[in-house]
Amino acid sequence: MKLKIIYIYLAIMVGIFSIPACEDYLDVSPDLGLDDEEVYSNYETFQGVIAHAYWTLHNYAYDPHDWDSEIGTLSDEAQHLSTNSKPIANVANQGxxxxxxxxxxxxxYNWSEGDPERKLRKQPAGEAVVGIRMVNLALENLDKLENFPDLANFTPEEMKRHLEGEARLIRAWHYFQIIQRYGGIFFMNRSFESTDLVDSxxxxxxxxxxxxxxDLDKAAELLPKNWPVNFEGRATVTTAKAIKSMAxxxxxxxxxxxxxxxxxxxxLTRAQEAAEAALETLAAAENSAxxxxxxxxxxxxxWCSATSGISYEALWGPPQSNANAPTATSAGNGWYNPHWDGGWAVWSGPTQNAVxxxxxxxxxxxxxxxxxxxxxPFINRDPRLDMFVYKNGDNMYISSPSNKPATLEAWNGGYHDLQAKTVGLWTGYLHRKHRWDGANNVDNVxxxxxxxxxxxxxxxxLDFAExxxxxxGPTTAISAGGKTMTAVQALNVVRSRVGMPDVDPMYTGSKEALRERIRNERFVELYQEMHRWHDLRRWRIADEVLKEIYRADILKSGSTIIYNKEEIEGARVFEERHYWYPFPNSEMRQVENFTQNPGW
Known part of the structure; x- marks a missing residue:
């Protein structure tokens, strides 16, 4: 399998990492000339290996050519709108x-010496295999580490513990990325050589x-509860506990x-464990300062900041991109900006299902x-709708454009409806969540x-609530980590932050009723954060949910506007076998005793 081939191939790559200064921890480039002994004996170079492993985390906001930026179009969140031969609509969404x-x-993984961190068509599982290989080699050579700098914040023993903790955490995260897509595989607990027999x-x-x-439990013992300013973005105790809760x-x-x-x-046993792990995560976050x-x-x-590349609400995230321009040449904006605002002709729009x-x-x-x-339909709605989606009549600009309407004309025959249909479909809505104000070719912010x-x-x-x-059940408390909470109480924390009322009592009388509101809240709060697709699969409801994908069908006659919806025919094909990803046939032929997922 390519999974094994990549894993072995990366054995030769570990010696090429540069020596990053502590304040540039996640800013790493390849540099030939170091052998293994040099890499693993010195803290700076050893740290470089771990820093490079961070760059194997899939970053949906980094690369302007990252076709994985919009996996929401596989779910009911968004619709791929181009009708040309782009593969999301014409291959993936056809099953x-x-x-x-x-x-x-x-x-x-599509490794390239010119740009090893980010390259077109890199896939999460490929990056995961590469990242696991890197940190396994680091863990196997940890005993060689003996030369440490003089850092005011940490002793040599603490520095060594932190590196081990980060390696274990990155390995666990990547392994989780593989199994949530492909199901159970073999343990990836060591670096394999080309001559090794792998128990597959x-x-x-x-x-x-x-x-x-x-791995995560051990990482939580080794990692600090927070980092000094120059080390922002590195994993912490809270990170380890958060990944454990999610897994x-x-x-x-x-x-x-x-x-x-x-x-x-x-x-139900796992559900109890997950709830307790979530409470322990919340306690660690509160204790982190x-x-x-x-x-x-x-x-x-x-998601967007003019002052910092770090969100203090992010318990775990990839290395962040630099400051961006507002158009498609910037990281990922082509997916979220329509072509008339500086985006691509290949773009997507929110579905009526989402709204x-x-x-x-x-x-x-x-x-x-x-x-x-x-x-x-848009008055007196959850305020997140206004923050996440541009709707008919919304003003989309800071200044007034000279060559197009300032407000969204989403009705049939309106300016934006006609513009959208020049390249394909039109859902009647535009993305806003990952666009900052002025991210267009009018304001050029x-x-x-x-x-x-x-x-x-x-x-x-939300993880705890579920x-x-x-x-x-909805109102029975669970205690762990010094915290006690019910599912309803957890849901209300998320809702109250955005000004929404507590969960209505009509939804709290049974596990089944609250389940639907929890899933709805996940859709809204985590909209366009690449969770919905995986949620539909893990809940085993994708075959039903994806049967009908709708767009807005808005009619205008004089001052009268009539709102309807229309099904997008043939938008999705999802069958029983699609609950697990298939291993490519070319790779299956290379490994004995490894079974394909059902239906493939």
Missing amino acids: LWQDFDWIEFGFD TRRSYQECTDWLIS LLYAASPNMNMFDGGANAYN YYRMLPLAEYKQN DKFETVNGLAIEDDPVYNPQD AGVKRIFPLIRYAQVY AANEAV
């Missing part, structure tokens, strides 16, 4: 995943989870339970609120850093 080595699928027997999902959790929630989920021969239901839930006034700084997930200000689903008016947290503080509350509800 043709076998041997499809693009975006989410496959084990490509697939493990159960729970065995794989137990193994990566053991356990996935292990508790129906799809993973079925992988191991169980029922299409939650594993670093992490915090951003108030509403700073909320969008989780309908945002509750009314009364805290009710739109179908449950008797005062909701479908012909005045540049110098803004795009940020992409992999785990946010708010997510941990796990606790499944384990003990």
Whole structure:
């Protein structure tokens, strides 16, 4: 398998990393000329290996050519709008995943000496294999480390412990990225040479989870609770606990339970463990004197900031990009800006399915609120709708454009409807969450850093709410880490931050009723953060949810506007086999005793 081939190939790469200064911890470039003894005996070069491993974390906000930037178009969050031969709509969304080595699928890393950190078509599983190889070599050579600089913040023993903790954490995260997509595999617990015989027997999902959790538990013992300013972005105790909480929630989920021969239901033992791990994460975050839930006034700084490349709500995230320009040449903006605002002709738009997930200000689903008016659909809605989506009539600019309307004309025959249809489809909505104000070719506001947290503080509350509800129900408390909380209380923390009321009592009377509101809250709060696609699969509801994808169908006659919706025919193909990604056939032929996922 390429998984094994890449793993072995990277043995020759470890000696090429430069020596980063501590204040440039995540700014690493290749530099030939160091042998293994030099790399592993000195703290600066050893640290360079770990720093380089950080760059194997998939960063959805870094590369302007990263086709994986919009996996929301695989789910019901967004629709790929180009009707040309781009593969997301015409291959991935038609269910043709076998041997499809693009975006989410496959084990490509696409290493290039000219740009090893970021390259077109790098896939999360390929980056994971590379990252695991790097940190396994580091762990195997840890005993060689003996030369340390004089740092005011840490002793030599602490520096060594931190490096081991970071290596174990990165290995666990990457392994989690593989198994959540492909299911249980063999343990990747050492660096293999080309002559090694690899036990390729697939493990159960729970065995794989137990193994990566053991790494995270050890990492939590070794890592600091926070870092000095110049070390921002490195993993902490809270990071280790947050990944553990997320991994356990996935292990508790129906799809993973079925992988191991169980029922299409939650594993309640794992759910209890996940809830307790989430509480321990929240306690560690509170004790860190670093992490915090951003108030509403700073909320969008989780994704865009003119002052910092770090979000203090991000418990785990990849190295961040530099300040960006507002158009498609900037990191990832081509996905979020339409072509008339400086984006690509290949772009995506929010679906009507997504817009309908945002509750009314009364805290009710739109179908449950008797005062909701479908012909005045955007008033009195969850404030996150305005922050995340441009809707018909919204002003999209700071200044007034001279050659196009300032407000979104989303109706049939409106300016933006016609512009969109020149390249394909039109959903009636535009992305806003990952666009800062002025990110367009009218205002040309540049110098803004795009940020992409992999785990946010708010997510941990949502992880706890889901796990606790499944384990003990909506209103029964769970205690761990010195904290006690119910599923409903956790959900209300996330809602209150954005000014939404507590969960309505009509949704708290049963596990089943609250389950739907938890899943809805995850959709809204984590919208366009690459969670929804994986959530649909782990819950085993993707085949039902993805049957119908809708766009807005807006009619205008004089001053009268009529809002309807229309199904996008053939938008998704999702079958039973799509709950797990297929291993490419060319790679399956290279390894004995390794079974393909069902249906492929």
